[in-house]
Amino acid sequence: MALDPEVDKQLAEKTRLIRQHIIKMTHAAQSGHPGGSLSAVEILTALYFHFMQLDPNKPDWEERDRFVLSKGHAAPALYATLAERGFFPIADLVTLRKMGSKLQGHPDMKKVPGVEMSTGSLGQGLSTACGMALAGKLDKASWRVYALIGDGECQEGQIWEAAMAAAHYKLDNLIVYLDYNQLQIDGSIQSVMNPEPFPDKWRAFGWQVFTVDGHSLPEIIAATEEAQASEEQPSIIICHTVKGKGVSFMENEAHWHGKAPNDEQAKEALAELA
Numbered sequence: 001m002a003l004d005p006e007v008d009k010q011l012a013e014k015t016r017l018i019r020q021h022i023i024k025m026t027h028a029a030q031s032g033h034p035g036g037s038l039s040a041v042e043i044l045t046a047l048y049f050h051f052m053q054l055d056p057n058k059p060d061w062e063e064r065d066r067f068v069l070s071k072g073h074a075a076p077a078l079y080a081t082l083a084e085r086g087f088f089p090i091a092d093l094v095t096l097r098k099m100g101s102k103l104q105g106h107p108d109m110k111k112v113p114g115v116e117m118s119t120g121s122l123g124q125g126l127s128t129a130c131g132m133a134l135a136g137k138l139d140k141a142s143w144r145v146y147a148l149i150g151d152g153e154c155q156e157g158q159i160w161e162a163a164m165a166a167a168h169y170k171l172d173n174l175i176v177y178l179d180y181n182q183l184q185i186d187g188s189i190q191s192v193m194n195p196e197p198f199p200d201k202w203r204a205f206g207w208q209v210f211t212v213d214g215h216s217l218p219e220i221i222a223a224t225e226e227a228q229a230s231e232e233q234p235s236i237i238i239c240h241t242v243k244g245k246g247v248s249f250m251e252n253e254a255h256w257h258g259k260a261p262n263d264e265q266a267k268e269a270l271a272e273l274a
Helices: 005-029 033-040 043-052 073-084 091-093 123-136 157-168 188-195 196-202 217-228 261-270
Strands: 066-069 145-150 174-180 208-213 233-241
Touching: 005 033, 005 043, 005 073, 005 091, 005 217, 005 261, 033 073, 033 157, 043 073, 043 145, 043 217, 066 073, 066 123, 073 091, 123 145, 123 157, 123 174, 196 208, 196 233, 208 217, 217 233
Parallel strands: 066 145, 145 174, 174 233, 208 233
Antiparallel strands: none
């Protein structure tokens, strides 16, 4: 089913605003992870502004959908999305990583409204998402669990233990998105510790697999709709993305994994995102 042009336009505008926030936040903090935050923006936008059942005024609403940011270093993308969705004031975003701020370098479920799980130790978030999904199945709940993992994160053995468990328990209420930008802090994922081929591996673990352009909202939405119709299988949507997407001098550059833009670079980036 084609995405309504007006909806596509509205969602695209959200991605632009979220990318602006990421630059402003990491610039203000002079710290953080812009590269892998920028690559995940369309995924988060599709979830928070098109799919997920949420109430920003009631973050603990029992019937809400759950989201786990397993690659917790992409917190700027999640914070920007939550603020745009109304969970806390947009003005708070520039307090990222400041002393006393609730917006620390990795998400804290005890401090930030809308954060379901404190993450940052790579490999652990998917296990948590599996636990949430299993609880939902046991309770016969209607809500779903969504999770975002990194491609470098798939070098962690715990990812594959969780993948095996999700298939074993037939967690068809779990949809995972793989941010496949092919870069991690030390370089390409292939040169550090090659975790590919992803489609074959996830299928071998019993998952339904989709492959999309991770910056195409219509493709992400279409794959998610198909994944939601899955029965007795968890689903993974492999999203081909660009690290640093939207800022030309950051794109496909591994050193922007954990480096904040200086004054001149922030100005240039925001001009591109205007």
